[in-house]
Amino acid sequence: METDVRPARKYEKVVGAIKDAISRGELAYGDALPPERAMIDQFGVSRGSLREAFSVLELLGLIESKPGSGRFVRSPHAFPEGSSAGAVPLESSAVLELMEARRILDPAIASEAARRSSPSDMTRIRRILTSTRENLDDLTHRARSDFDFHMALASATQNFLFVNIVRMEFNLIMATHESIYGLLEDKCAFADEHEALYEAITVHDANRASAAASLHIDRIYRTLLGAFAMFQP
Amino acid sequence: METDVRPARKYEKVVGAIKDAISRGELAYGDALPPERAMIDQFGVSRGSLREAFSVLELLGLIESKPGSGRFVRSPHAFPEGSSAGAVPLESSAVLELMEARRILDPAIASEAARRSSPSDMTRIRRILTSTRENLDDLTHRARSDFDFHMALASATQNFLFVNIVRMEFNLIMATHESIYGLLEDKCAFADEHEALYEAITVHDANRASAAASLHIDRIYRTLLGAFAMFQP
DNA sequence: GATATAAATTGGTCGGTCCAATTTTGCGCG
DNA sequence: CGCGCAAAATTGGACCGACCAATTTATATC
Numbered sequence: 021m022e023t024d025v026r027p028a029r030k031y032e033k034v035v036g037a038i039k040d041a042i043s044r045g046e047l048a049y050g051d052a053l054p055p056e057r058a059m060i061d062q063f064g065v066s067r068g069s070l071r072e073a074f075s076v077l078e079l080l081g082l083i084e085s086k087p088g089s090g091r092f093v094r095s096p097h098a099f100p101e102g103s104s105a106g107a108v109p110l111e112s113s114a115v116l117e118l119m120e121a122r123r124i125l126d127p128a129i130a131s132e133a134a135r136r137s138s139p140s141d142m143t144r145i146r147r148i149l150t151s152t153r154e155n156l157d158d159l160t161h162r163a164r165s166d167f168d169f170h171m172a173l174a175s176a177t178q179n180f181l182f183v184n185i186v187r188m189e190f191n192l193i194m195a196t197h198e199s200i201y202g203l204l205e206d207k208c209a210f211a212d213e214h215e216a217l218y219e220a221i222t223v224h225d226a227n228r229a230s231a232a233a234s235l236h237i238d239r240i241y242r243t244l245l246g247a248f249a250m251f252q253p
Numbered sequence: 254m255e256t257d258v259r260p261a262r263k264y265e266k267v268v269g270a271i272k273d274a275i276s277r278g279e280l281a282y283g284d285a286l287p288p289e290r291a292m293i294d295q296f297g298v299s300r301g302s303l304r305e306a307f308s309v310l311e312l313l314g315l316i317e318s319k320p321g322s323g324r325f326v327r328s329p330h331a332f333p334e335g336s337s338a339g340a341v342p343l344e345s346s347a348v349l350e351l352m353e354a355r356r357i358l359d360p361a362i363a364s365e366a367a368r369r370s371s372p373s374d375m376t377r378i379r380r381i382l383t384s385t386r387e388n389l390d391d392l393t394h395r396a397r398s399d400f401d402f403h404m405a406l407a408s409a410t411q412n413f414l415f416v417n418i419v420r421m422e423f424n425l426i427m428a429t430h431e432s433i434y435g436l437l438e439d440k441c442a443f444a445d446e447h448e449a450l451y452e453a454i455t456v457h458d459a460n461r462a463s464a465a466a467s468l469h470i471d472r473i474y475r476t477l478l479g480a481f482a483m484f485q486p
Numbered sequence: 487g488a489t490a491t492a493a494a495t496t497g498g499t500c501g502g503t504c505c506a507a508t509t510t511t512g513c514g515c516g
Numbered sequence: 517c518g519c520g521c522a523a524a525a526t527t528g529g530a531c532c533g534a535c536c537a538a539t540t541t542a543t544a545t546c
Binding site: 068079080081117118120121124125128132179180181182183184185188189192 | 313314350354357361365416418422
Binding site: 290304318322 | 497
């Protein structure tokens with residue numbers, strides 16, 4: 021019964037807590053966070069872990085550090101003020117923002133992968149795809165497969181900048197909405213689209229690969245859009 | 254006489270040293286780096302600083318960490334083995350790889366900025382452009398302007414993923430080739446292209462913005478290609 | 487030869503020190 | 517009383533050395 025593959029780092033707890041506080045409205049735009057030394061007691065973590073949490077929150081665009089002054093909440097997006105039962109607006113806005121970027125980035129990466137992929141890249145991707153089919157019902161397995169697939173695609177571009185971008189994409193997915201895969205119900209479409217993408221890359225058809233990636237991410241985007249719409253007026 | 258704006262962090266020294274060692278061939282693909290505890294003495298830095306250096310080198314795709322085993326050199330690109338007078342191959346291959354990615358990413362970002370930019374974004378970019386013109390001969394000022402301009406462009410997309418990508422691009426530029434701006438002699442073209450890009454974004458012409466960005470980065474890419482070709486047989 | 491054990495290595499965390507930037511306080515002076 | 521400037525307190529930034537855990541590799545033992 022392995023519930024969590026990840027070792028649950030301390031800083032993640034802090035990130036979650038602050039993120040939730042912003043979602044609930046306890047921390048609003050412009051507000052100052054408590055000073056480091058106070059938060060150390062508050063969360064019971066060391067300064068190093070705290071700083072790591074801050075660096076993530078800064079990367080997410082949620083807070084801003086001003087040396088000598090303090091840390092302040094930055095509005096990442098403009099989202100409705102008086103939203104009841106909180107937690108949704110921030111999460112959804114961040115995830116949609118991420119997906120909007122992926123609608124542009126992923127087709128470009130797929131196209132580049134189609135141009136430069138080597139046979140060994142393709143066998144690796146092939147292996148990942150079969151592993152994906154094996155256990156489509158397990159949520160964490162699906163998430164893991166998705167990550168592996170897109171990382172393999174990125175490394176097939178032979179360009180580490182794309183690898184880093186995909187790594188960043190999935191870091192953000194995990195940081196902002198771990199349960200996102202629960203919303204994507206259509207498991208078969210998930211696997212089918214990955215396979216279509218694989219086929220296009222195998223024959224080095226950049227245009228078809230780009231189109232396949234577009235279809236894939238567009239469907240996900242629309243699905244999430246629909247799911248989030250149910251939470252908001 | 255301010256030679257370095259940046260405070261010269263400890264880990265940067267380590268990154269440079271290891272990068273140079275790889276360039277010189279002292280460390281080749283597959284070689285194991287000395288263990289952390291040994292490098293602490295070797296470089297006279299703490300473990301924290303060392304780990305920070307490793308994280309950068311890992312991001313650059315130069316090394317790979319295997320828990321319980323050690324850290325190993327990864328070939329980032331295949332580049333000529335017996336290259337004399339070293340230092341060039343790694344640097345140039347990494348920079349060209351970065352620029353190849355930018356040829357794809359930057360037009361996409363420019364196009365998105367054209368679609369979503371607000372008036373306040375444009376005034377900020379306008380200010381950066383006039384500042385750029387003011388001191389075109391100073392190398393560090395030009396580098397700073399370039400960074401500011403592209404960061405402003407990224408934030409005009411209203412999407413923090415693009416902001417992070419541009420931040421990453423310039424982190425890599427600084428990490429791999431700080432003197433890169435010395436190779437880009439045509440100062441006027443530099444400023445002109447930025448202005449053309451600005452114009453396209455102001456009128457929200459996504460296609461023109463994308464084209465302008467392509468022209469800009471393509472010229473830089475060709476210039477660097479030419480400059481590096483002189484170092485290699 | 488197989489297995490248990492020990493050693494070596496990286497990963498994560500902690501609690502400090504010192505420094506730079508900023509803000510706040512307080513004092514002197516007009 | 518009000519203003520301005522300097523000292524002090526507050527805050528984040530960088531760094532250090534130590535500790536223990538997880539994992540891999542080497543070694544010893546049967």
